[in-house]
Amino acid sequence: MIASVSRGDRTRGILAYVYGPGDQDEHTNQRTVAGFEDLLPDPGLAEDQRRALNQLAKILDLRVVQAGQNAPKDHVWHCSLRAAPEDRRLEDADWEQIARRVMHAAGIAPAGDPDACRWVVVRHAEDHVHIVATTVRADLTQARIHGDWRRIMDELTLIEEDYGLRKVERAPAGKRTAHTTAKRPTRAEVHKARREGRPEPARAVLRTAVREALAGAANEEEFQQRIAEHGVIVKVHRLPSGDARGYSFRLPGDDDAAGQPVWYSGSSLGPDLTLPRIRARLAVAVFEPNATVTGANSARPALQQAGLLADQLLTVFVAPGAVPAPDPQTWQARAAGVGEVLDALAQSHFGSQRAQIAAAAKAYGHAAHLYTRAANAEDHALRTAARILLAGGPTNGRGKDGDAFAALLDILVLIAVTLAREHRAAGNRQHARAAQSTADQLRSAYHQAAAKPLTAMTARGQRLPKPVQDQNTAAVRAALPADLAGRVLGDRDWPALAATLADARTCGHDPATLLQGALATREMESADNPAAVLLWRIRRTTDLPAPTTPPPTRRKPAREPMTTPVAHPSAPAPAPRRR
Template sequence: MRYLFGPGRREEHTDAHLIAAWDGAGSLAELEPPTDAAGRRDVRRLTELLEQPVAVGWKPPARPVWHCSIRTHPTDRILTDAQWAHIAGEVMAAVGLAPYGDTRAVRWLAVRHAPDHVHVVATTVRQDRRTAWISYDKRKAQAACRDLEERYGLYRVAPAGAGSRRWPSSAELNKAARLDAKTGSARPGERAGPTVAPREVLRRRVREVAAIATDEVDFFARLQQAGVLVRLRCSARDPGRVIGYAVGLDAHVTAVGTTVWYGGGRLAPDLTLPRLRSRWAGTPPRGGNAARLAATGMIPPQVSRRAAETVRDAAAAMRAAPISGLASAIAYAAADLLTATARAWEGEAGGPLTDAADWFDRAAHDLCGRVPSRRVWQAGHLRSMARLIAVLGAVSRDQDTTAALHLIYTLAALAESLADLRQAQDRLDQARDARRAAEQLRTYRPRFEPAAPATVDLPMVRPLVADLLSAERRARQR
């Protein structure tokens, strides 16, 4: 309570005040902690009121405090105190601590000390002296928030467990921030800006390698070349058979100096070794020629133009797919192509293409599992082109920059098609990410100078892009 009504750890708390309380608490103005001569809030009376049921409860729990913070997205509007009070009440009812109409429920408060979030604090002993045993409260609170986002027209977040990655915990982010502050510089390969946890660094590097690897041996070799530590996990029954892997970074160690390892499944569901094997085994014969060229390093002319044609054919197949699983398989492969292109053009430092690839990857994730790419030959072609782009980026920049930009804008049109698919499936968070990726790709301008002496004539490129996007829209309407 002292923290909630105090200045905050970084003086970020402004105008801390109560916005809601338990049923029967009385006037919020009377509950409001008074301010002493030094400007500090006296929370002792308010704390005693919350603790009264705990003091007289039947075998109260050793840790009787329940605390939850609820925050809106930075793009959301500022909500009123009344709206926040309703949101806090909905969450308390959803987790089962204070159901509507239960006058003997636990005592709780909602404190607002910033425009974009509130804190809810409760003691878990009811006013009838019984302990309120709660279960799955995090899952229930998140489900309530997903419903409130829709009702209030706020930024929609994906349902729990439906994302395309495992997000870093608060402890990981705090540790990364401490290491950045200690060293005074960002970790190699990461752009300056917000703190990036090692889990995110590894996820991006593993995904970039998986997008262009041709098989298991190539995958692990490329990981080591990318500066990633690799540890293989073998079967207990058959020690010669590899059944999993873990990755780590040299600079990310525990307090005793041992490497912190992350299994592929702890980075993203589709980065487990069985999922990766199904991806590599799914390259169809029709895509074998491009795969062999990528493996040998033989670069055919006009790679970007050929890749753009492959993307255009894949986009048409995705729109015409009879089931969503086939469309998702094509989208997954297109995400690999965009990831490889971003890596070839922007390198480890990242940039607009890398951000677009990240958003596209979120939109391509299928909640019901992925159809193996061997059943969708367009997916195999896209991944073969991703390997060619990766080799091309290692050798030199694409000399035909106009064709390279044509590939980017074709991927933007495919992202729009994916957004329409997710919109039709009522997966609005993924539709938003796909449109965000499409907008980023559509407005992209390359940073590097082309290898050819000629420069890009953007006025000549724009009509080409406009014609391409118009054709894509006409095809969707048909």
Template structure:
């Protein structure tokens, strides 16, 4: 407790703590002025008195836990207004009551304080021993605290955080991120003059694998093609076979060369550990959806022959436009989700063809679009949604081209990007109507940044009309936490 309070009332790691103060405390604590740690000469705060008050129940408790401190930081969004100390005090009291540590009206609850040393957040610090000497064991405190924050966002008119499209992906753990950062540092120290590229900027292996697996899944025609594309992308694959029938493949795991455990074994990730829709059964459901005849069927047959026509971008733009009209006219959200999912595959294939395996801004936009397109409740089969089959067939055709013909397809390529951006806007409207705000913001982020994308190097920009001016840029999305998730 003492070390934590010294940090909260200290200057901070980068002198970012400004006027630290207690803004709220437990019932019966008395005036807040009496709890404020006195400031000594030199600017440091003496927290010994406050530490002693908070630790008194712990010293007197029955079998006090070895780790008796509970600590949470409550932060609002950068776009929110600055709240007063009284407002932050109310927020802190609501959160700590919601998690069950200090329910309203319980005078024997734990002792706690809320410390504010910045405009945008407070720290809530409590001990886990009640004043009646009983220990409190928090249960699902994270979920309860987040639920309380969602309610407080509405009551105060703050930036609303919606569930982040539950199940859209599996996020790297802090240990994975720390390991990626260490490997990046070691690589830069041994090869200081070498550019690391996008894949070497401390990106966790789980994220790199998820992107490569999704790129292969977006354009694969069957199981054999999928695993072959993974091998071409430098991904190691381990198949899982059935216990009753060893010839039957029931799943797969992927890994990267050089990403090993302390004992030297490859770190494997099953498809479900990357994203729920990347499990082998989910991928097989894609491959069994045979495209109907028409533009999509022709595209699939052309892609299979390996003979690529010169007007791929124009044909893809027409396919996206037709799919956009069908999505806006769809009477069922499942149909719209099927079209959006197939459009995500098309954008992923386009980004891979234009930017390569290292990725770029178009790959980032495709990643945001994929988050918005994910549907928790499933989607209609592509057998019943011809536009979805057409989009996936065009994705395979674009993948077959490898790269776009630079001078000839510049205008058509830009038109393809703009049509996908328009579809992303409609997807954002759909997600907003479904009250899935996180995915709506992801779709608007993709829609706002797609028109700002510059064609690949070597295109005839001087002869390309500046269509970007016709579409105002969309503001940046919410800030991200260390895992890349929206706050």
């Protein structure tokens, strides 16, 4: 069972939503399951729903009105509870008991407390209910709900066991974790975006813009210039000394109902976007791209260098059995660097995979990774890789850029999968989900991007002369364990790897040495296509030319046999040929 908890200041508004048709008419059979007292108005069954909503809102708000200025601004507590699709159908009585246990855990309505808050439980679907409560108690004090989320999670674990429901993975009871998830747009922000015809709420647009402006930025001045280029207005809050205290951001024309501009602080966009966190990120210096990148007529050199830097990260950071293992701060810094590479790639790629890469960057950024201290060379390398991608200019993932783009996606997929596995093992559920979602999006983009380069390399590999094919086979058998060598030689992508080994030999590399180096990067048991894993690693670490599709072999048409024409009996005899 999962829960979602939010706070607000409009009791009538949230009641209208839970008893109403929903955003897309998804609410049906709305009804009250339970309340703090019997005989409450039920807007779901009333003939005059508007009047019933007004009555119920006044009843729930009574203590808020009586408390006057002592009442909290966000006095509405809203919690939705949802069962898993495979769970059995819970009856209204079951939901009532579950809701009471959740409110007891949260501090809204402790069992047996005569001064508990006022509340109502609403059901409009088979699998979930909503709890709406006001947080002023009968003695006109505020409910003690600080830390309610953790207590609710602990109680839901017990509820799942008691009711035989699907057990949701959660951090162990009593374990406190730092808030590392970006705040989602509120329902009001989502509705506002729809009214104004914008694809995303302002909060989501600003979060993406700030992170993209930070990707590979060298200093605060460059960051502020970039954020302005994204069309975002920045306000710098200063201390009496004149030093910056924080940032606020807004979109042009984004005003509230009173016509006042709507500002979002960095902390409201994400825990990694506060001024101290931004400065910690910028303290990890970047190195300027060389002329090979800035003077190229395509993004291929930038993609190659970025892929090589990411490949080095995998080697020293998440290689199997790496000793010593990185400390948690190093984990955070390097994982944050991966996010910058994704944000830079989302800005520089304009091919058919653009939407998937943007989705991968957003998914990864949902669970923030924080720079916490000065980083070492690998962390500098990732911020530099982001800067290189932006300096290399736009790419479409085709033509000269195709294989380098696919090779970069390949290593990013592997890093995301590895991070998801490590976070899962450490109990970091938010980060594990974000990394897994990122890997899924990147894998889909990779399959599209790699199709054409692999087709070209496969065609070349199938046309290699037999002596060259024998050399490649011998190199694989000499460099790899026998079982892995058999898998590679039987892989559908073996001809493409064979073409890569032939190109490497032409460029002066030893294929067996390259294969051994590629094998040392990661375990191969989980690889679906070990030949593809090896060939992309080799192409990342060597300066091989872009693969081209060989022209098809044309056969000369067979000559038709010459025949002596037979003359018609009425035709005149042919004239004699002169010698």
